[in-house]
Every structure is written in C-alpha cells, then in structure tokens.
Amino acid sequence: MVAALTRIFGVHNLPLAEDVVQHAFLRAFEVWKLRGVPENPSAWLMATAKHRALDIVRNERTARTFAPELGRLLDTEWTMAPAVAEAFSAHTIRDDQLRMMFSCCHPQLPEEAQIALMLNILCGFGADEIAGAFLVKRSAMEKRITRGKKVLAKSRKLFDLTDVEFSSRLDTVRRGLYLLFNEGYHGSSARVAVRSELCHEAMRLVAMLMDHAPSNSAATGALATLLCLHASRLRARVNERGEITALAEQDRSQWDAALIAQGITLLEDASVGEVFSTYHIEAVIAAAHSHAKSIGDTNWGVIVLMYDRPMSIAPSPVVSLNRAIAIGERDGAAAGLQAIRDIADRERLDAYPFYFAAMGELELRLGNNAAARARFADAVRVARNVTERRFLTKRLAGVPA
C-alpha cells in the first residue's frame, strides 16, 4: 500500500504515505471491532487508503507537490479519481512494489540499511522488530531507517525499471534478499536463532522478481531455488522450543516436499544457458542435500566440486569451513580435519561456534574423545545466543567419557 501511495504522493512524501496506511489500519480496528472483520480485509484497507488519498489530494494540492509523474492529472476532480484508482489497481501495485524494492536497494546505502528499508516499507515491519532481528538498538535502527528514507526522498520518484542501471541494481537487490533470508535462517538474534518470517518475506520478494520478465534471469532463478530449498527444511530445523537441529540430524520426513519440488524446477529452469552465478553454486549444493534421503546418502562429491569452483565473490573462511566439512564427509574425518587446518585466515573463525563444533565432530568420529570434548567446549564458549548454547551444550554432553 505504501508503494502505491508513493505513486500518487511522490517518494518525497513517503511519511504522508505511511500516515495514510497507519490511518487505514486504525480505522480498520475501530470499525471491525464493532462490525466484525470483513471477508476481504485487504480490499477494505485498500479502499480506505484510496479514499483518504483522494481526500488529501483534493485538500492539499495547493499546499503540496505530489508525484511529478502524475503532475496535471491530480489537478482536476475528474482526472484525479481515475489516477488514484489506477495507482491502486493490482498490476500497478505489483509494479510499484517492485520499483520500491529497487529503490530501497540504493547503492548509496549500506546493505543493512537496504534490508531495513525493505522490511520497513515493503513488509510493514516496525523499527523495533527490525532492531530485534538484527541485534541493534532501536534508536540506531530508527536512525538507519530515517537516513535511508532521506536518500529515497532525494530521488523524488521510485526507481524506473527501464533505467540503464537496472542490471547492477538488480544485483544489489538479489544480494539484499539473500542477506535478508540468511538473517532469518541463520540469525544472530538474542531471542531466537531462526526467524521464519524474514525467510518468508525474502521469498515473497524474490517471487516478485521472478514474475517480472527483465528480472527473471538465471541468477534470480538460482537465488529463488536456494531460498525454496532452505525454507523446505525450516520445520525440521527448529522446533517449537526454538532449538536448532543440525542438517545431519534433521528428520527429513519433515522437509516440505512441495517447496523442494518447486526449488528443483526453478533450478532446472535457471540452469539453461551459460550463466553460473554464486547463487547457482549454493543452489546445487542445497539440491544435493534435498535429493538425499539421509545424510549418509548425500552426494558429497558434487558438493566438494561446487566448493572448488572459482567463485566471483572472494571465498570466506566460513565457506572454506563448509568445504572442509564436505571433504570430511567424502574422504573421511582425517581428511576433513586436515582441510580445516589448511583454511587460510582461519583465526577469523575464532568467534564462529560452528568452526569448533565441526572439529569436535571430526575428532569424535576418529575416537579422539578428549579432543572432541575440548573443541565442543570451545564452541559453547563462543555461542552467540541461547539457542546455539543449548544446541552446542547438548553436543558436548553427548561425547562419551
């Protein structure tokens, strides 16, 4: 709704658009509590927002400038109503949401700000919800969002999807959605390790990219695959108490078969042609896991192959760690431990609990119980939240005396 309203009011009037949305929700609460929730709540909200937008245009058109693109259309009574109605039509709303997504991923903004803006404007998350998810103080998040909106306002209108910058902006948008999904999937929040709402929002936004021909490219398809395949494991990955289960131990019957099927189809479509992006690499790895009936069944050869491909982004110690784990699976625990020892810059992993946990696993498989216990204890020491601590403590307790 906010995106549709900025089409009418202009991006520089974003606060006005937000007020109208806020007002629509407040009215909804007041009316629905007496008359019950309508059959189509979002249509009701849209209609309320639309009426109020018309009122504002009517009453304030001498005092304010609205969207430059609509210009004269808002000047007279008989052109204003259709212009407002058009802004609220389904296909225009979809377009505007897409344009808003691209606008939020402004290259002048740091990535955390881009994600915060998308969550706030497109997904309706409040500043303190976003602050909680990213382990940041509420005041800092509010500042981040306000600064972001100022940058948006400077451009006066939403990003034009036919702009020459489209491809590079699309890269930024994809990265933003990837980071958003990961934040929900892996998370470093103090309250819960996994926040499925963030994953679902990221998937919803990627679906919008897929629906729009110019952004429906191989790399986008690979990203969509990746999100589907990871999301398929959410139910098995975290239980009601918020405890994480490692991939190796997940009950695969809990994996969402429909999402897996969808992901595999997306991957097939994205694998036609010559583009092989970093998202493809991760998607193939995820697919290797999704195809396997159990961890023992997994095609670790393919996975190591993927990790060995030269990647367009600089490999990170965490990626090297995952590769070493895959080598451990394919070639045995001793090879895995050696691969970990071979990681360049591995001191950078000193604050990453799963680095120690991986070594613990491998030592355990070799029967080096004392070494395993020491590594798991290291992991517990650097656990970043309650959920991780619980999971790693259980691991530690599981080492035979």
Add this chain to the structure above:
Amino acid sequence: MADFLLIYRNTPAASAAAFGTPEMAQQNMQRWISWMRELESQGHLKDGGQPLEPGGKMVQGRSKAITDGPYAESKDLIGGYSIISATDAAHAAELAKGCPTLDGDGSVEVRPVGSMAL
C-alpha cells in the same frame, strides 16, 4: 425483549493504551470481536453499530453557535454505539459488562430505544 442503545465512552489514556502498538491494537480488536460474537450467538446483537470519529462540530442553543469539537482528548468522548436486545435495562446492563472499554476504565451508557410498537 426490547432494544437498548449502548453508548461507548473511552478515556483518552485508555484509547492510547489500546492502540499503543500494532499487537495491542490487534488484541483489543480481538476482545471486541469475541464479545460481539458472544452477543450475537445468544441472539442479543441487533446492530454492531459504528465507531464515531473525533473532530466533529457542536451546534449549540438558540444562537445556533457552531464550535469545533469534541476532541480526541476530551473526557467521556463517545467512541461509538451498538444496539442490543434484552429483556429489560438491568439485563442489558449485565450484557454490557462484557464490553472491553470497561477494562480501560471507560463506560457504557445503556439507554432503552423508544419504540412505536403498541
């Protein structure tokens, strides 16, 4: 059975409390919806009514003076109304006890609706 108008009044503080956050607004709405459903299922709900927004006008006396108001900050601002049917005013008042506005220290005025029926 007769009809009774329920006039809801809320205190400004309680309104602010009920709508403090989206979660509170949602919970508040749920409480109202449950109460309304209960009245309906027992055959007492005649008309859910409407909320009344603040920011209206007052037309007063022989001079027909028009002033702005009442305002959202007014004490005893009427927030809305509903119509229920009950055996008598005492019964209607009992039914009104379930109204969520009371939890916020608001009030419900219960008035018999005059009827033309003989």
